[in-house]
Amino acid sequence: MLTATLLTDFGLADTFIAQMKGVMLSINPEITIVDITHSIEPYNIRHGAVALGMSYKYFPDGTIHIAVVDPGVGSSRRAIAVDTGKYILIGPDNGIFSLIYAENKTTVYHITDTRCYRNPTGATFHGRDVFAPTAALISKGLRLEEVGLPIGDYQSFDITPPSRTGDNTITGEVLYIDRFGNIITNITAAFITGCGFKLNGRLVPLKESYTQGIDGHLHALINSDGYLELFVKQGSASRNVQAVTRSGDKIALELSD
Amino acid sequence: MLTATLLTDFGLADTFIAQMKGVMLSINPEITIVDITHSIEPYNIRHGAVALGMSYKYFPDGTIHIAVVDPGVGSSRRAIAVDTGKYILIGPDNGIFSLIYAENKTTVYHITDTRCYRNPTGATFHGRDVFAPTAALISKGLRLEEVGLPIGDYQSFDITPPSRTGDNTITGEVLYIDRFGNIITNITAAFITGCGFKLNGRLVPLKESYTQGIDGHLHALINSDGYLELFVKQGSASRNVQAVTRSGDKIALELSD
Amino acid sequence: MLTATLLTDFGLADTFIAQMKGVMLSINPEITIVDITHSIEPYNIRHGAVALGMSYKYFPDGTIHIAVVDPGVGSSRRAIAVDTGKYILIGPDNGIFSLIYAENKTTVYHITDTRCYRNPTGATFHGRDVFAPTAALISKGLRLEEVGLPIGDYQSFDITPPSRTGDNTITGEVLYIDRFGNIITNITAAFITGCGFKLNGRLVPLKESYTQGIDGHLHALINSDGYLELFVKQGSASRNVQAVTRSGDKIALELSD
Numbered sequence: 001m002l003t004a005t006l007l008t009d010f011g012l013a014d015t016f017i018a019q020m021k022g023v024m025l026s027i028n029p030e031i032t033i034v035d036i037t038h039s040i041e042p043y044n045i046r047h048g049a050v051a052l053g054m055s056y057k058y059f060p061d062g063t064i065h066i067a068v069v070d071p072g073v074g075s076s077r078r079a080i081a082v083d084t085g086k087y088i089l090i091g092p093d094n095g096i097f098s099l100i101y102a103e104n105k106t107t108v109y110h111i112t113d114t115r116c117y118r119n120p121t122g123a124t125f126h127g128r129d130v131f132a133p134t135a136a137l138i139s140k141g142l143r144l145e146e147v148g149l150p151i152g153d154y155q156s157f158d159i160t161p162p163s164r165t166g167d168n169t170i171t172g173e174v175l176y177i178d179r180f181g182n183i184i185t186n187i188t189a190a191f192i193t194g195c196g197f198k199l200n201g202r203l204v205p206l207k208e209s210y211t212q213g214i215d216g217h218l219h220a221l222i223n224s225d226g227y228l229e230l231f232v233k234q235g236s237a238s239r240n241v242q243a244v245t246r247s248g249d250k251i252a253l254e255l256s257d
Numbered sequence: 258m259l260t261a262t263l264l265t266d267f268g269l270a271d272t273f274i275a276q277m278k279g280v281m282l283s284i285n286p287e288i289t290i291v292d293i294t295h296s297i298e299p300y301n302i303r304h305g306a307v308a309l310g311m312s313y314k315y316f317p318d319g320t321i322h323i324a325v326v327d328p329g330v331g332s333s334r335r336a337i338a339v340d341t342g343k344y345i346l347i348g349p350d351n352g353i354f355s356l357i358y359a360e361n362k363t364t365v366y367h368i369t370d371t372r373c374y375r376n377p378t379g380a381t382f383h384g385r386d387v388f389a390p391t392a393a394l395i396s397k398g399l400r401l402e403e404v405g406l407p408i409g410d411y412q413s414f415d416i417t418p419p420s421r422t423g424d425n426t427i428t429g430e431v432l433y434i435d436r437f438g439n440i441i442t443n444i445t446a447a448f449i450t451g452c453g454f455k456l457n458g459r460l461v462p463l464k465e466s467y468t469q470g471i472d473g474h475l476h477a478l479i480n481s482d483g484y485l486e487l488f489v490k491q492g493s494a495s496r497n498v499q500a501v502t503r504s505g506d507k508i509a510l511e512l513s514d
Numbered sequence: 515m516l517t518a519t520l521l522t523d524f525g526l527a528d529t530f531i532a533q534m535k536g537v538m539l540s541i542n543p544e545i546t547i548v549d550i551t552h553s554i555e556p557y558n559i560r561h562g563a564v565a566l567g568m569s570y571k572y573f574p575d576g577t578i579h580i581a582v583v584d585p586g587v588g589s590s591r592r593a594i595a596v597d598t599g600k601y602i603l604i605g606p607d608n609g610i611f612s613l614i615y616a617e618n619k620t621t622v623y624h625i626t627d628t629r630c631y632r633n634p635t636g637a638t639f640h641g642r643d644v645f646a647p648t649a650a651l652i653s654k655g656l657r658l659e660e661v662g663l664p665i666g667d668y669q670s671f672d673i674t675p676p677s678r679t680g681d682n683t684i685t686g687e688v689l690y691i692d693r694f695g696n697i698i699t700n701i702t703a704a705f706i707t708g709c710g711f712k713l714n715g716r717l718v719p720l721k722e723s724y725t726q727g728i729d730g731h732l733h734a735l736i737n738s739d740g741y742l743e744l745f746v747k748q749g750s751a752s753r754n755v756q757a758v759t760r761s762g763d764k765i766a767l768e769l770s771d
Contacts, residue, residue, distance in 0.1 A: 001543045005532065011436035012269070012526070013296035015312035018262065021291050022315030029258045029289070029317055032543070034535050039527035042437055043491050055529035058536030058642070060543055071491055074466020122481025123466035128315070129481060179525035180556055209588020209637035224636025224643060234557050234585055268693035269526070270553035272569035275519065278548050279572030286515045286546070286574055299694055300748050328748055331723020379738025380723035385572070386738060 002139045003032045003060055007052050008068040008127060009040035016125070020066075020132040023118070027136035036065075043071040045095050046157065047247050050175050053099030054225065056087060064135045066127070067091040074123035079111040079130050080154060083144050090131050090138075095155045102159075112148035162187045168255040170197075175227065176247050181236025183244055185251055187228040196220070198254040200243065204230065259396045260289045260317055264309050265325040265384060266297035273382070277323075277389040280375070284393035293322075300328040302352050303414065304504050307432050310356030311482065313344060321392045323384070324348040331380035336368040336387050337411060340401050347388050347395075352412045359416075369405035419444045425512040427454075432484065433504050438493025440501055442508055444485040453477070455511040457500065461487065516653045517546045517574055521566050522582040522641060523554035530639070534580075534646040537632070541650035550579075557585040559609050560671065561761050564689050567613030568739065570601060578649045580641070581605040588637035593625040593644050594668060597658050604645050604652075609669045616673075626662035676701040682769040684711075689741065690761050695750025697758055699765055701742040710734070712768040714757065718744065742767075 004024065010016040021033055036055050040048045048069035056065050070077075070092045078093040084104040089097055090111075100106065116134040134147060162172035162185075172187035196205040197220070206220050213219040213233030218240050223229040230237040230244075238244070244251055261281065267273040278290055293312050297305045305326035313322050327334075327349045335350040341361040346354055347368075357363065373391040391404060419429035419442075429444035453462040454477070461477050470476040470490030475497050480486040487494040487501075495501070501508055518538065524530040535547055550569050554562045562583035570579050584591075584606045592607040598618040603611055604625075614620065630648040648661060676686035676699075686701035710719040711734070718734050727733040727747030732754050737743040744751040744758075752758070758765055 003539055003543065005536075009436075012292075013294060014433070014435045015293055015308050016435075018291060018293040018312045019315045022262075022312065022317070022320075025260055025289070025291070026315070026317045029260065032539070033291075034532060034539070034547075036532040037527060037529055051529050055532045055536065058533045058540070060536070060540045063536075072468055075468035124478065124486075125481040176528070178528045178530075179523075211586055211589035221638065224639040229638075266693075270551060271690070271692045272550055272565050273692075275548060275550040275569045276572045279519075279569065279574070279577075282517055282546065282548070283572070283574045286517065290548075329725055332725035381735065381743075382738040 001030060001032050002062060002064070003034060004064045004066060004135050004139060005034045005036050005056075005059060006038070006066050006068075007036040007040065007048060008038045009042045009044065009048065010038050010068070010127070012038055016127065019125075019128045023128055023132040024136040027133060028140045031136065031139050034059075040069050043069065044247070045069050045071070047176070048096050049098045049157075050159070050247060052096065053103070054175075056089070056100065059087070061086050063087055064139055065089045066131050066135050067096050068127040068131055069096055070094065070126060073126050078151070079126060079134070080151070081109045081111055081134060081138070081144055081147050083107045083109070088138060088144065090135050092126070093154050095157045097154075098156045099159070101154075101156050107144070108151055108154045109144050110148040110151045113146055115142070116147055159186055162191055164191065170253045170255065172228070172251055172253075174244055174247055174249045174251060177238045177245075181232070181238035183230040183237045183241065184223065185228045185230070187253070188226055189222045189228070192222070192228060192255070194256050197256065199230075199241065199251070258287060258289050259319060259321070260291060261321045261323060261392050261396060262291045262293045262313075262316060263295070263323050263325075264293040264297065264305060265295045266299045266301065266305065267295050267325070267384070269295055273384065276382075276385045280385055280389040281393040284390060285397045288393065288396050291316075297326050300326065301504070302326050302328070304433065305353050306355045306414075307416070307504060309353065310360070311432075313346070313357065316344070318343050320344055321396055322346045323388050323392050324353050325384040325388055326353055327351065327383060330383050335408070336373075336383060336391070337408070338366045338368055338391060338395070338401055338404050340364045340366070345395060345401065347392050349383070350411050352414045354411075355413045356416065358411075358413050364401070365408055365411045366401050367405040367408045370403060372399070373404055416443055419448055421448065427510045427512065429485070429508055429510075431501055431504055431506045431508060434495045434502075438489070438495035440487040440494045440498060441480065442485045442487070444508075444510070445483055446479045446485070449479070449485060449512070451513050454513065456487075456498065456508070515544060515546050516576060516578070517548060518578045518580060518649050518653060519548045519550050519570075519573060520552070520580050520582075521550040521554065521562060522552045523556045523558065523562065524552050524582070524641070526552055530641065533642045537642055537646040538650040541647060542654045545650065545653050548573075554583050557583065558761070559583050559585070561690065562610050563612045563671075564673075564761060566610065567617070568689070570603070570614065573601070575600050577601055578653055579603045580645050580649050581610050582641040582645055583610055584608065584640060587640050592665070593630075593640060593648070594665070595623045595625055595648060595652070595658055595661050597621045597623070602652060602658065604649050606640070607668050609671045612670045613673065615668075615670050621658070622665055622668045623658050624662040624665045627660060629656070630661055673700055676705055678705065684767045684769065686742070686765055686767075688758055688761055688763045688765060691752045691759075695746070695752035697744040697751045697755065698737065699742045699744070701767070702740055703736045703742075706736070706742060706769070708770050711770065713744075713755065713765070
């Protein structure tokens with residue numbers, strides 16, 4: 001049984017997602033469809049890229065990931081299919097696959113074959129009219145070489161890697177803030193020495209699990225994806241650190257000597 | 258593999274939906290269940306009817322659609338199964354299938370057979386106790402003629418069709434407002450001439466895609482379902498046009514000469 | 515086809531749920547995964563226990579239920595698998611299975627076998643690193659006796675049963691408040707006599723269905739799970755009875771003579 005996933009900024013209140021699933025099941029009723037999330041901030045491609053980058057690798061070999069955060073729908077931005085060897089990713093060519101490109105050797109195809117386009121294809125909803133049918137056709141055996149020609153000039157943006165500046169300052173950025181108010185940064189374990197650091201002049205102790213925290217105080221740990229995460233035990237780091245509020249915000253840590 | 262869909266006003270926080278799915282899978286573990294939406298405004302039958310009307314036709318032939326917006330549960334309102342030839346729809350007889358009746362030649366059955374009712378059947382949750390088991394039994398081969406007798410006096414309401422009034426005024430109504438604040442009306446392309454219209458005295462240019470809009474300004478396009486839709490590029494038409502706030506609101510456009 | 519369910523406090527905005535599903539499908543692509551709810555109040559074990567208790571029994575025999583409300587993740591709290599004979603439940607040993615223990619004869623296993631732990635297993639996300647793989651392995655045939663040794667000292671808390679105090683006063687507590695503002699109590703039909711009762715001095719008539727209520731007035735009924743439920747027809751009992759706001763709140767009813 002082949003798995004396809006969906007990641008969008010469509011929310012769950014409207015029927016966009018259902019329309020995409022209906023189109024896919026009409027082509028291949030045997031496909032298993034899993035929602036990654038539909039709560040990407042509207043039009044925020046970077047947020048979508050990070051969420052996809054955090055989750056795609058947990059799925060079975062052969063999974064087809066569809067990602068639609070697509071403010072340029074109806075313009076000349078291309079529809080693409082990305083092959084990592086292990087996964088296929090389908091969506092707009094606007095940078096949403098940036099973390100995939102950074103972590104994998106990929107081949108990128110411009111989707112042009114008419115079989116991949118519903119008839120008629122509108123100018124407002126390529127999730128339903130292009131990406132869903134392309135994914136379903138691939139799940140039934142359409143080869144990537146058949147969807148269109150490979151391209152090399154696809155869009156990609158950088159997540160600024162963390163850097164050591166000054167004597168002891170690590171500068172990184174916020175990847176995302178989760179439901180619990182935990183602040184997940186792009187700073188990895190290799191950058192951190194000692195048993196804590198200072199953030200905006202306050203001491204932040206490094207712990208191994210949430211339960212080691214003291215109620216109401218800001219702490220950090222290296223999370224299960226290998227990233228530095230700020231947390232307040234059974235509270236919200238996001239409310240605690242008011243200067244950091246969203247994906248992309250810079251964060252600077254002073255390591256102790 | 259047969260598909261069943263669920264559309265309700267139950268939300269996702271409670272366990273109503275899970276109870277329905279559990280009942281269905283207990284009867285037929287092979288069924289594929291897809292959520293259309295559970296965010297219908299509580300008790301708003303019209304909202305449910307429009308959401309169902311926007312999405313049902315994208316599913317495979319043979320799909321069984323369950324729709325439960327059911328303020329009359331426990332009263333004498335009937336439980337019905339609707340056959341369009343291509344789809345089967347199951348829910349309360351309160352008008353939620355109005356758009357289905359308008360678009361299809363249907364046969365409507367009053368669900369009375371005791372096999373379709375869980376034992377005991379409560380007076381508060383027919384989604385779980387009547388509609389879910391009926392759908393699952395039909396997916397396993399129960400024929401519609403077996404669920405009960407056909408009826409002709411089922412409930413239906415009209416979506417007022419758009420009309421041309423005065424010289425150049427088109428009056429329609431709002432079908433729904435989506436997550437992005439786009440206002441989707443029931444006005445179809447045939448009613449629109451020229452390259453724009455006036456709404457409340459303001460000029461609204463007609464575009465072909467969202468990307469053709471100018472930031473912060475109200476525009477319109479014919480969307481991928483064929484309906485006139487008001488939008489603000491990467492903004493919210495709903496916040497821009499403050500007089501139009503929900504499904505059913507009237508909207509009047511002045512075409513230019 | 516085997517069913518597994520997920521109940522968590524992770525919300526739907528992040529990718530936690532998708533990561534768990536990806537891990538499960540990587541081990542067993544044939545499993546059907548159903549979301550019970552992911553809207554449990556963060557860290558609120560009691561809320562999770564009640565939601566699980568309201569829904570687990572509607573699923574097919576053999577269903578594996580995963581429940582993760584887990585503020586103690588990374589501490590010494592144990593990971594457990596609970597066997598009721600009909601269902602298997604997997605999650606942290608923190609009381610989340612309290613209603614399961616109360617309603618079933620169970621055997622509880624401490625999950626220690628290394629096959630059940632992803633390599634590496636982090637200290638922050640056992641939903642993905644322990645509970646998901648354990649469930650998937652069991653769905654493929656791993657026997658409960660293989661996951662670890664049975665234990666008898668598992669955590670459990672009591673839902674205070676309703677009691678008759680004074681002459682005619684029934685004291686119970688709120689199980690949960692649903693999307694419609696209905697207040698579901700733990701008081702069962704056997705405690706109620708007559709055609710109504712007083713709550714905070716106000717008369718509350720007992721009805722058989724929501725539709726029998728008078729608009730804007732507070733009523734009660736015995737719901738489809740057998741519990742006393744306060745409701746306002748097409749309104750919100752929760753807004754009407756302002757003193758009762760959340761799961762666990764006490765509620766005292768005066769029966770009439």
